[in-house]
Amino acid sequence: MKLELISKYPARESPAPPLLFVHGAWHGAWCWDVHFLDFCAANGFEAHALSLRGHGQSEGHDKLRWTGIASYVEDVAAVAGRMARPPIVIGHSMGGFVVQTYLETRAAPAGVLVAAVPPTGFLPGLLRAARRHPWIFSKTQLTQDPYHFVATPELAREVLFSAGMSDALVETYWRQLQNESFLAFLSACIGRPRPTRVKSPMLVLGGGADATILPSEVQATARAYGTTAQIFPATAHDMMLEPKWRDVANAILAFAKTIAGTPDPRAPNVS
Template sequence: MPEALEVIAKGSATDSHPIPLLFVHGAWHAAWCWDDHFLDFFADRGYHAVALSLRGHGTSTTAKPLRRCSFADYLADIAAVADTLPTAPVLVGHSMGGYLVQKYLQTRAAPAAVLMASMPPSGYIASGLRWLRRHPWHFARMSATGRSLPYVGTLALARERFFSPSTPDDVVANCVARLQEESARSGLDGLYDRPRPERVETPVLVLGARRDGAVTELEVHETARAYRTTAELFPDMGHNMMLEPGWAAVGNRIDEWLGARGL
């Protein structure tokens, strides 16, 4: 049975921005994380802005249990939505979504891509070790049960991983209320199924956050080097760069970068 994927689309292509934007969310999130600010922001600037929820996220269905959904499944979802658009889109990926965008670009053409607080090409190992050191009991429970939502789904834990210390409580709480369980299989894929940057010719903008609790600055720079560019880091901002109070600065930088390329 084919998946029924949730897609939120706003705006229309214009002469200034003829290429659609396809936004890919990270783990535990869904299309809503782009809809809070980014979709309207880019639609108002003349873009056709589209966000999908990967299978088992948001209101997207999944024919098999979420815990067994793989990166290959998620990549098929991205391709399925991209193929509905009138032309190949610019890909914008956050966190796990940035990792998926890197893998997508190995085999499919795109005019450009933006990686926001993306997991690096070296995979999830370093991130997993940091989690293990910080919360060994959580990591043990996740490994035993295959469930990870309880260990990111409280105000304190979500702030630690996704937001800066200064982010207002209501912003964090609004995010926590919408987080969903993530695939255990995808976590394993992040250890072994790594991107191949040498196969990618697409121009890539790499953005990171200095108060990121999930991806380190060194990892953001690693990603940028892999794609032969320079990382840009935003101060006083946490992992969820599209939801933090400074999200508009991130949107403006993406708009500026795309505009300079006629996209």
């Protein structure tokens, strides 16, 4: 399986573990490449973002509808296995669900969950969406196509972006969204990752303005992993693309530097 991998490297080789970013539903590696990959490389970390099968430039688009979470976990394992050192794995939204499942059976220096589907699944979020848009919910079930939830820039803003995001940027990002696996979407609703099996240290982040994964759900996820969530005010679901993305990136870098054992846990604010 050919998988797209976008990689950025620091000016000097570092003994720190690399960072491996995993996107969520409707996205691809591109969403991390807008800001995060160069930012992390400028701060001394090797940074990689993969497109899961059926996404971006990866193979598997023809079988996307019935691709399951287990296949996405295999993709993460395949990419991580090719790296010289085990990476810190960072997952957004459904990608956070994938990362949680991956860490149940695989060792990693650490994991980071960014507005991630909680261990209890996405069913409460789906029911909220069904109440807001019953016709879209019905179309999704009838056509087995979750793209209906983000089929217009207005819907994409509601699901992914904050009021502070310009209309022009929303449209730019919306044009890069794509279809998502119906099977993976269902699995994320009813699946149950097992936090007690995860031995890696975890960082859990959420957005205070996220209408898709509520702050209370992020806090519950953090409790399940024995840690405390960091909630970023006025930040919506696509935390890596939001206007205050640097705050999110700096939190990840601070955590990664602590894991790497560097003396200064604060990441400089590199533009």
